[in-house]
Amino acid sequence: MTSRKSAIVLGGSSDIGRAAARAFAKAGYDVALAGRDVAALEPDAADLRARYAVEVGLHKFDVLDTASFDGFVAGLPALPDVVISIVGLLGVQQDAESDLTHATAIMRSNYEGPALILGLFAEKFLARGSGTLVGVSSVAGDRGRASNYVYGSAKAGFSAFLSGLRARASRGGVHVVTVKPGFVRTRMTEGMKLIGPLTVEAPVVGDAILAAVENKTDVVYVSGKWRLVMLIIKTLPEAVFKKLKF
Amino acid sequence: MTLVSGWGRFPVVDSDVLRPRSFAAVGEAVSSGTVARGNGRAYGDAAIGAVRTVGMTGFDRVRSFDPVTGRIRLEAGILLSDLIDTFGPRGFLPFVVPGTRFVSIGGAIAADVHGKNHHCEGGFGRYVDSLLLRTGQGEVIEASREQNSEAFFATVGGMGLTGIILEATMRLRPVETGWIRERVISASDLDAAMRALEASDEATYSVAWIDCVARGRDLGRSLIYLGEHAGKGELPDGADAFPVGKDPRLSVPVDLPSMALNRTSVRAFNELYYRMGARRSGGSHVVSLYPYFFPLDGIGGWNRIYGKRGFLQHQCVIPEQGAGAVLGEILDRVARRGDASFLAVLKKLGQGDGILSFPLPGYTLALDFPVKGDILNFLDEIDRLVVAAGGRLYLAKDARQSRTTFAAGYPALQRFNAIRKSLDPAGNIRSKLSQRLFDEV
Ligand SMILES: Cc1cc2nc3c(=O)[nH]c(=O)nc-3n(C[C@H](O)[C@H](O)[C@H](O)COP(=O)(O)OP(=O)(O)OC[C@H]3O[C@@H](n4cnc5c(N)ncnc54)[C@H](O)[C@@H]3O)c2cc1C
Numbered sequence: 001m002t003s004r005k006s007a008i009v010l011g012g013s014s015d016i017g018r019a020a021a022r023a024f025a026k027a028g029y030d031v032a033l034a035g036r037d038v039a040a041l042e043p044d045a046a047d048l049r050a051r052y053a054v055e056v057g058l059h060k061f062d063v064l065d066t067a068s069f070d071g072f073v074a075g076l077p078a079l080p081d082v083v084i085s086i087v088g089l090l091g092v093q094q095d096a097e098s099d100l101t102h103a104t105a106i107m108r109s110n111y112e113g114p115a116l117i118l119g120l121f122a123e124k125f126l127a128r129g130s131g132t133l134v135g136v137s138s139v140a141g142d143r144g145r146a147s148n149y150v151y152g153s154a155k156a157g158f159s160a161f162l163s164g165l166r167a168r169a170s171r172g173g174v175h176v177v178t179v180k181p182g183f184v185r186t187r188m189t190e191g192m193k194l195i196g197p198l199t200v201e202a203p204v205v206g207d208a209i210l211a212a213v214e215n216k217t218d219v220v221y222v223s224g225k226w227r228l229v230m231l232i233i234k235t236l237p238e239a240v241f242k243k244l245k246f
Numbered sequence: 247m248t249l250v251s252g253w254g255r256f257p258v259v260d261s262d263v264l265r266p267r268s269f270a271a272v273g274e275a276v277s278s279g280t281v282a283r284g285n286g287r288a289y290g291d292a293a294i295g296a297v298r299t300v301g302m303t304g305f306d307r308v309r310s311f312d313p314v315t316g317r318i319r320l321e322a323g324i325l326l327s328d329l330i331d332t333f334g335p336r337g338f339l340p341f342v343v344p345g346t347r348f349v350s351i352g353g354a355i356a357a358d359v360h361g362k363n364h365h366c367e368g369g370f371g372r373y374v375d376s377l378l379l380r381t382g383q384g385e386v387i388e389a390s391r392e393q394n395s396e397a398f399f400a401t402v403g404g405m406g407l408t409g410i411i412l413e414a415t416m417r418l419r420p421v422e423t424g425w426i427r428e429r430v431i432s433a434s435d436l437d438a439a440m441r442a443l444e445a446s447d448e449a450t451y452s453v454a455w456i457d458c459v460a461r462g463r464d465l466g467r468s469l470i471y472l473g474e475h476a477g478k479g480e481l482p483d484g485a486d487a488f489p490v491g492k493d494p495r496l497s498v499p500v501d502l503p504s505m506a507l508n509r510t511s512v513r514a515f516n517e518l519y520y521r522m523g524a525r526r527s528g529g530s531h532v533v534s535l536y537p538y539f540f541p542l543d544g545i546g547g548w549n550r551i552y553g554k555r556g557f558l559q560h561q562c563v564i565p566e567q568g569a570g571a572v573l574g575e576i577l578d579r580v581a582r583r584g585d586a587s588f589l590a591v592l593k594k595l596g597q598g599d600g601i602l603s604f605p606l607p608g609y610t611l612a613l614d615f616p617v618k619g620d621i622l623n624f625l626d627e628i629d630r631l632v633v634a635a636g637g638r639l640y641l642a643k644d645a646r647q648s649r650t651t652f653a654a655g656y657p658a659l660q661r662f663n664a665i666r667k668s669l670d671p672a673g674n675i676r677s678k679l680s681q682r683l684f685d686e687v
Pocket residue numbers: 253281282283284285286287288289292293294302322323343344345346348349350351352353354356357358359360361404405406407409410411412542642643677
């Protein structure tokens with residue numbers, strides 16, 4: 001009997017986190033959910049167990065508490081096959097422009113924390129010679145925009161980290177996936193004006209992450225339209241770009 | 247405020263729409279003039295709050311599942327499609343499904359929806375053992391046949407007017423496969439169709455699709471679809487025991503001009519549909535549960551076919567005694583008008599379970615009409631026939647019936663209102679539908 005594969009979701013209580021956990025559990029993975037408030041993850045764990053009859057673990061994890069990362073990884077009952085980092089903080093750009101604490105929280109939640117924890121897992125995976133790391137970054141990292149460059153720059157850093165890590169880790173049998181979801185209808189985007197044809201539901205992102213892991217895809221734009229949109233945005237000359245309002 | 251409408255896209259009205267993320271937040275969301283909304287598949291104004299509408303589809307967790315008995319505890323916003331996709335492959339399906347799988351459990355309970363098996367197995371509520379209900383007064387109560395039973399029977403079929411269903415415990419049906427053994431019978435007129443349904447009482451599933459353009463001798467000609475759950479041994483070679491439900495492949499991206507549905511196109515479609523069905527009649531064959539139960543789900547957003555102004559569904563039930571004459575009269579008027587939908591649905595119902603549940607022993611007929619011309623007057627006339635025959639209209643489909651029609655059809659209304667009052671003395675729970683039909687003005 002072969003034992004089942006396992007995946008851990010960091011940021012398990014987010015809508016995308018829940019969706020990813022469901023997609024992996026449905027595909028037969030045992031899953032673990034990690035988040036700040038373990039008690040709040042309990043109903044999601046029960047949901048996964050009831051639906052898919054898989055093992056579900058819960059772990060406390062705070063992306064801003066980098067000092068706890070070594071202990072967190074060492075404390076897991078087993079090294080998982082897949083680590084998915086969904087953590088992030090959209091924040092409020094206007095506030096971040098003057099409030100250093102808020103800007104710091106955005107930068108650390110979207111870059112420092114996710115990069116460090118995936119980096120740590122990468123070392124363990126390389127030592128074992130297998131594993132997949134998934135980082136949920138953002139199309140906002142493809143080019144800094146006036147309306148959200150604090151968030152965007154942190155995501156840009158994270159995307160660059162993932163791409164470098166991928167180049168190095170692939171030689172050691174470890175795969176790294178970068179996911180750029182685009183607009184997703186979640187708690188984070190509630191009340192925002194999203195462009196209908198460019199917007200997807202969280203389960204679509206969950207399924208896309210699973211597919212990327214199984215097919216060893218490097219960079220996933222969840223809705224293919226985004227690849228084109230961002231290609232255009234990336235290639236606009238700076239002189240033009242800075243005049244655009246968005 | 248947001249513009250909201252039901253599946254028929256008529257009426258379109260203003261309401262505050264909230265999507266709470268916790269049960270506590272659901273409680274806080276309830277204030278004067280609130281109603282729950284599931285997946286918005288009710289046609290008219292049932293799922294629109296008088297002031298505020300509480301969207302429940304974010305609550306989609308399974309609490310527990312017993313793989314031996316099929317008993318399941320769920321949050322009320324989970325969709326039937328999700329249940330089918332998740333538990334079908336594990337050998338369990340809902341006992342009752344309506345004609346679309348994109349409805350929530352809360353919506354299915356609140357409308358006590360009927361499926362093609364109502365004549366022998368009853369409605370959705372029959373398989374619900376208990377409910378967690380947030381009443382208008384602010385309590386959270388567990389209601390079952392034994393405990394708070396009045397609240398239970400008022401909530402099943404109560405169109406959300408007893409409060410907000412947070413969770414439910416229900417039983418699922420053990421099945422060997424996700425396939426249905428289907429038999430098609432063609433009936434040359436209404437009489438033959440009713441006789442065929444009558445004769446198929448012991449079939450688990452039965453429904454008739456009527457060509458409502460056909461007139462004269464052909465009036466009421468139909469195809470009757472019978473179905474049984476298929477066992478593993480009956481499947482085509484190599485078929486998976488559980489077929490995959492695909493997302494709608496085609497979808498209607500824009501409102502079609504009302505021109506698209508005209509007499510000629512409808513007549514041609516129906517002729518073809520009837521002939522193709524008639525050719526298949528007689529023997530039985532095995533089909534996936536998806537096209538069998540949810541033929542319309544294959545086309546996403548099909549409600550846009552009727553154009554911007556939306557459409558109305560008229561679904562009545564007529565008590566068995568003398569149903570033939572009344573249904574014949576209705577169909578004849580509809581056929582002569584010539585602007586009804588392609589196909590009407592005729593089905594036998596049994597006794598309903600909830601105090602306000604729609605079903606009663608008899609025949610139910612469902613017809614679609616685009617909103618235009620004098621359609622409202624025309625339907626008022628049809629309603630008079632329904633009321634005279636002791637029948638009633640289905641609230642989940644209604645957007646326009648009068649108070650008189652409603653009161654005549656639902657004699658248990660007084661009892662329902664008394665229970666509602668005891669659960670919600672301040673009258674916080676109100677929908678556009680309840681304002682239109684029940685509440686004192
Ligand atoms: C194509 C199609 C085919 C259909 N076929 C059938 C059929 O064969 N048989 C049948 O019976 N019906 C049928 N229906 C109607 C449909 O089953 C019902 O309208 C059902 O209630 C829709 O569920 P919903 O989750 O979309 O609820 P909504 O439309 O959102 O709400 C319907 C009612 O349920 C209440 N409600 C929803 N959630 C809750 C909750 N959590 N707590 C309390 N109240 C709640 C609302 O207040 C409202 O009164 C069909 C509809 C369509 C579009």
